[in-house]
Amino acid sequence: MQATLATPAASEFLPLIPELVLVGSAFALLMLDLFLNEKQRVVTHLLAVASLVLVAALLVAGTGGQGAVLGGMFIRDNMADVLKIGTCVVSAIALLYGWPFLRERGLYKGEIAVLMLFAVVGMMLLVSAGSLVMVYLGLELLALCSYALVAIDRDSPLASEAAMKYFVLGALASGMLLYGMSLVYGASGSIDLATIAANAADAEQRTMLLTGMAFMLAGFAFKFGAAPFHMWVPDVYQGAPTPITLFIGSAPKLAAFAMAMRLLEVGMGPLAEHWRPLLAILAALSLVIGNLVALVQANLKRMLAYSTVSHVGFLFMGLAGGGAIGYAAAMFYALSYAIMATAAFGAIILLSRRGFEADRIEDFKGLNARDPWTAGLVLCVMASLAGVPPFLGFWSKLVVLRAAIEGGMLWLAIVGIVCAVIGAFYYLRVIKAMYFDEPVGEPVVPRTDRTLRVVFGVNALALLAFGVFWSPFMAWCQQAFA
Amino acid sequence: MTHWPLLSILIWLPILGGVCTLLAGNARPGAARWIALGFAVATFLCSIPLFMGFDLASPAMQYVEQLAWLPAYDIQYHLGADGISLALIGLTTLTTVLVLIGAWGAIDKRVSQYYAAFMILEGLMIGVFSALDAILFYVFFEGMLIPMFIIIGVWGGPRRVYASVKFFLYTFLGSVFMLVGLVYLYLKGGSWQLADMAALPLTIGEQTWLFFAFLVAFAVKVPMFPVHTWLPDAHVEAPTGGSVILAAIMLKIGGYGFLRFVLPIVPDAGHDYAWLVIALSLVAVVYVGLVALVQEDMKKLIAYSSVSHMGFVTLGTFIAFALVRDVGAEDAARLGMQGAMVQMISHGFVSGAMFSCVGVLYDRMHSRMIRDYGGVANVMPWFAMFWVLFAMANSGLPGTSGFVGEFMVILAAFQHSPLVGFAAAATLIIGAGYTLWLTKRVIWGEVGNAHVAELEDLNGREWLVLGVFAAGVLVLGVWPKPLIDLMEPSIAQLAAQLAATKL
Numbered sequence: 001m002q003a004t005l006a007t008p009a010a011s012e013f014l015p016l017i018p019e020l021v022l023v024g025s026a027f028a029l030l031m032l033d034l035f036l037n038e039k040q041r042v043v044t045h046l047l048a049v050a051s052l053v054l055v056a057a058l059l060v061a062g063t064g065g066q067g068a069v070l071g072g073m074f075i076r077d078n079m080a081d082v083l084k085i086g087t088c089v090v091s092a093i094a095l096l097y098g099w100p101f102l103r104e105r106g107l108y109k110g111e112i113a114v115l116m117l118f119a120v121v122g123m124m125l126l127v128s129a130g131s132l133v134m135v136y137l138g139l140e141l142l143a144l145c146s147y148a149l150v151a152i153d154r155d156s157p158l159a160s161e162a163a164m165k166y167f168v169l170g171a172l173a174s175g176m177l178l179y180g181m182s183l184v185y186g187a188s189g190s191i192d193l194a195t196i197a198a199n200a201a202d203a204e205q206r207t208m209l210l211t212g213m214a215f216m217l218a219g220f221a222f223k224f225g226a227a228p229f230h231m232w233v234p235d236v237y238q239g240a241p242t243p244i245t246l247f248i249g250s251a252p253k254l255a256a257f258a259m260a261m262r263l264l265e266v267g268m269g270p271l272a273e274h275w276r277p278l279l280a281i282l283a284a285l286s287l288v289i290g291n292l293v294a295l296v297q298a299n300l301k302r303m304l305a306y307s308t309v310s311h312v313g314f315l316f317m318g319l320a321g322g323g324a325i326g327y328a329a330a331m332f333y334a335l336s337y338a339i340m341a342t343a344a345f346g347a348i349i350l351l352s353r354r355g356f357e358a359d360r361i362e363d364f365k366g367l368n369a370r371d372p373w374t375a376g377l378v379l380c381v382m383a384s385l386a387g388v389p390p391f392l393g394f395w396s397k398l399v400v401l402r403a404a405i406e407g408g409m410l411w412l413a414i415v416g417i418v419c420a421v422i423g424a425f426y427y428l429r430v431i432k433a434m435y436f437d438e439p440v441g442e443p444v445v446p447r448t449d450r451t452l453r454v455v456f457g458v459n460a461l462a463l464l465a466f467g468v469f470w471s472p473f474m475a476w477c478q479q480a481f482a
Numbered sequence: 483m484t485h486w487p488l489l490s491i492l493i494w495l496p497i498l499g500g501v502c503t504l505l506a507g508n509a510r511p512g513a514a515r516w517i518a519l520g521f522a523v524a525t526f527l528c529s530i531p532l533f534m535g536f537d538l539a540s541p542a543m544q545y546v547e548q549l550a551w552l553p554a555y556d557i558q559y560h561l562g563a564d565g566i567s568l569a570l571i572g573l574t575t576l577t578t579v580l581v582l583i584g585a586w587g588a589i590d591k592r593v594s595q596y597y598a599a600f601m602i603l604e605g606l607m608i609g610v611f612s613a614l615d616a617i618l619f620y621v622f623f624e625g626m627l628i629p630m631f632i633i634i635g636v637w638g639g640p641r642r643v644y645a646s647v648k649f650f651l652y653t654f655l656g657s658v659f660m661l662v663g664l665v666y667l668y669l670k671g672g673s674w675q676l677a678d679m680a681a682l683p684l685t686i687g688e689q690t691w692l693f694f695a696f697l698v699a700f701a702v703k704v705p706m707f708p709v710h711t712w713l714p715d716a717h718v719e720a721p722t723g724g725s726v727i728l729a730a731i732m733l734k735i736g737g738y739g740f741l742r743f744v745l746p747i748v749p750d751a752g753h754d755y756a757w758l759v760i761a762l763s764l765v766a767v768v769y770v771g772l773v774a775l776v777q778e779d780m781k782k783l784i785a786y787s788s789v790s791h792m793g794f795v796t797l798g799t800f801i802a803f804a805l806v807r808d809v810g811a812e813d814a815a816r817l818g819m820q821g822a823m824v825q826m827i828s829h830g831f832v833s834g835a836m837f838s839c840v841g842v843l844y845d846r847m848h849s850r851m852i853r854d855y856g857g858v859a860n861v862m863p864w865f866a867m868f869w870v871l872f873a874m875a876n877s878g879l880p881g882t883s884g885f886v887g888e889f890m891v892i893l894a895a896f897q898h899s900p901l902v903g904f905a906a907a908a909t910l911i912i913g914a915g916y917t918l919w920l921t922k923r924v925i926w927g928e929v930g931n932a933h934v935a936e937l938e939d940l941n942g943r944e945w946l947v948l949g950v951f952a953a954g955v956l957v958l959g960v961w962p963k964p965l966i967d968l969m970e971p972s973i974a975q976l977a978a979q980l981a982a983t984k985l
Binding site: 368369372376379383388389390394398399401402405406410413414417418420421424425428431432435436469470471474475478 | 504507508551552553554555592595617620621624625627628631632635636642643646647650651654655658659661662665666668669
């Protein structure tokens with residue numbers, strides 16, 4: 001391994017072309033932005049979006065080809081490609097949503113775009129990680145960019161507090177992960193995930209290996225925001241500027257899914273009978289805690305944060321179900337949740353204006369009377385999150401439900417559906433506010449920026465369109481684990 | 483005609499109409515009303531060839547459309563209709579037209595959304611009655627919740643929020659268990675098609691828990707005692723049109739589900755627990771009937787009477803289980819199921835008409851309380867005529883549609899056990915009690931107060947709506963044969979499926 005690392009052939013970098021392009025554009029933008037004044041910042045913004053779209057296009061075109069390179073550190077396979085495309089597209093959407101909101105608050109510095117691009121690079125490395133080091137590298141790149149993004153509104157005490165909590169708890173999680181990794185390394189004698197898996201079955205230090213696994217599991221449950229490691233989620237979601245919340249609430253879930261796959265399935269596959277029950281417990285806890293606590297939230301961002309916890313529970317349900325079907329289901333869940341989360345936070349952005357954040361449920365009161373079109377779109381988003389057919393959210397629940405039942409976890413499936421019903425209640429509260437209630441105080445009028453409205457419209461209607469035709473979508477996910 | 487995808491047209495035409503109505507916008511209520519009505523009438527007209535081209539002799543699904551919809555999960559867009567579906571589809575298209583006409587002057591808030599919600603609901607309900615793929619069925623079944631939630635919540639009465647959320651959560655909770663059951667059946671048999679699920683052998687243990695999963699879903703929808711409590715709330719708060727659709731069609735989806743899912747898929751467990759459903763049905767018939775007696779709100783009274791009448795539907799369906807397996811009386815079993823089906827259609831007309839009548843009064847007086855009325859016949863003689871006709875049908879008077887279904891079910895019940903038959907027959911007395919007493923307090927007697935004295939009789943629009951309902955009630959009461967002939971082959975086939983064990 002040392003030898004290959006020392007002299008990688010040029011051809012070994014081919015599968016890394018998308019990442020390299022993205023890193024290149026991030027640096028270029030960082031330089032370019034220095035020479036732009038405030039009015040020209042839109043150039044940075046558009047170039048950042050363009051480079052994400054370009055990278056997604058490169059991935060769709062399959063530029064560079066697949067394979068495991070750099071001594072197995074970097075793996076590019078079907079799963080990696082699909083997830084990277086998803087990450088790039090979702091991040092591009094997040095940037096588009098963020099522009100007007102951050103702009104009018106004077107928060108759109110060039111660094112926003114650059115930090116997001118680096119975060120995406122981190123996610124892409126994580127998605128392709130073939131060794132513990134690469135997992136950690138990708139994760140930390142993502143995490144550091146996220147901390148900075150959350151803190152970007154440095155004058156807001158709420159945002160600073162959120163960033164601080166995020167940083168401290170994130171560091172704790174990284175510590176746990178790293179500790180777990182060191183134990184696994186000690187037990188298996190390798191940081192290469194495939195080698196760990198090969199040695200796992202007959203490792204002499206089995207207890208050490210299992211302890212390491214438990215720590216790693218806790219570490220990424222933290223990053224996912226699964227209960228009982230979810231404490232940071234609501235504070236960070238609420239405190240961060242909404243477009244940043246949108247970003248950290250959507251794309252990183254895809255990366256976290258990939259991390260789970262790499263660490264558990266690739267690295268710990270032979271120990272599946274040990275980590276599957278743990279995942280099932282995490283899933284059940286997340287479902288119950290996330291949904292119950294979300295019920296009593298008055299702040300929409302907090303509510304969505306707890307709802308994220310419950311959605312992570314559903315995602316884990318698919319992972320716990322296991323097998324190609326379960327992983328495809330969980331991946332489908334991650335992708336559809338990313339789309340739903342962008343739309344949900346997008347709705348808040350659409351209703352916010354300078355000096356006012358429409359992040360309380362009561363800000364949505366009477367929306368239907370003022371803007372039936374927007375209200376209808378938010379209705380689609382909430383119905384989808386609640387899992388009402390024919391929206392995408394229903395199908396993603398259906399596939400993980402199937403995975404859980406097929407994996408012999410009927411109890412988990414039943415916990416899941418009961419929680420889905422509880423969850424429906426708080427999404428209904430938003431629909432209720434929009435349709436049944438009269439507005440209180442100064443009416444909240446949705447923004448009129450055309451780009452934002454188009455992005456939101458496409459995003460929300462995608463939930464319906466994909467809900468009716470999700471077969472190709474699912475076929476990709478199944479292909480990734482075929 | 484058969485090469486036209488009639489069922490797809492019937493599903494998507496109203497939904498398209500709903501979208502067009504929405505586009506008209508709330509600012510142009512006139513346009514919205516006419517667009518919606520135009521689409522509803524067109525849908526109704528499209529349902530006529532469905533009846534004309536139907537092969538009465540065949541129990542098979544007709545007008546079948548089968549397309550691969552979501553191949554990744556073997557889910558198909560599979561539609562088809564037999565006599566049972568057809569009768570309910572006809573009821574749906576007709577009632578929707580009447581509801582839209584009925585709302586013409588009564589709704590003036592957010593008109594286009596009101597009309598659009600009913601149009602979309604119509605398409606989804608027809609989808610439920612014609613889906614032959616379990617997931618397709620479920621999508622339509624759940625999709626209905628959102629429009630109905632909005633209808634109750636936006637245009638409803640003072641406690642509309644409570645009622646609409648209760649409605650949503652009850653139904654949602656019921657149906658998710660069914661979803662788990664369906665996924666289980668899919669994993670076992672590898673197909674979502676109802677016909678394949680019906681052919682799948684299942685152990686009694688599997689059947690039992692599947693039975694309860696289905697029971698929860700459909701019992702909430704019917705609704706059966708003791709999960710009926712959402713219905714009075716929803717009815718009381720819903721606008722007139724919402725109540726009519728809810729009573730006339732949505733409740734039937736529960737009864738339909740029993741016939742389509744429980745009967746063919748889990749016949750053995752259905753037989754084992756028939757006693758439970760029969761007992762709950764009798765409680766609904768008798769106890770809920772007594773509850774109806776003491777109501778002071780007209781809509782609530784009719785809502786409880788709906789629960790009581792729907793008890794006959796479940797009674798007729800499950801008495802058939804007991805009759806076929808225990809007594810071997812397949813003819814009587816068919817009688818019970820036919821009675822259940824006739825009762826569903828009849829109740830569609832009668833309850834729709836009763837709620838429309840209450841709507842007529844409410845539009846004038848803005849009160850649903852019985853004590854606010856009295857002697858309405860003096861000022862509204864035509865209205866009183868219709869009301870009394872529907873009241874008679876509600877009490878099960880021979881010659882009206884209410885009699886036919888109940889009588890058939892009671893006959894079947896007697897063959898099972900005179901005691902059950904006797905309890906079921908008690909409804910004729912209790913039903914007559916609460917309906918006639920209601921009529922006495924509202925319609926007869928001296929003019930109750932000054933407001934009543936100022937009431938004006940029916941206008942042309944209301945005449946039309948009540949007249950069509952009245953025609954339905956009378957025709958079905960005097961000459962139910964076409965309806966029975968329509969459903970006979972399908973019911974005979976169901977009875978045969980009942981007899982065959984799946985163990």
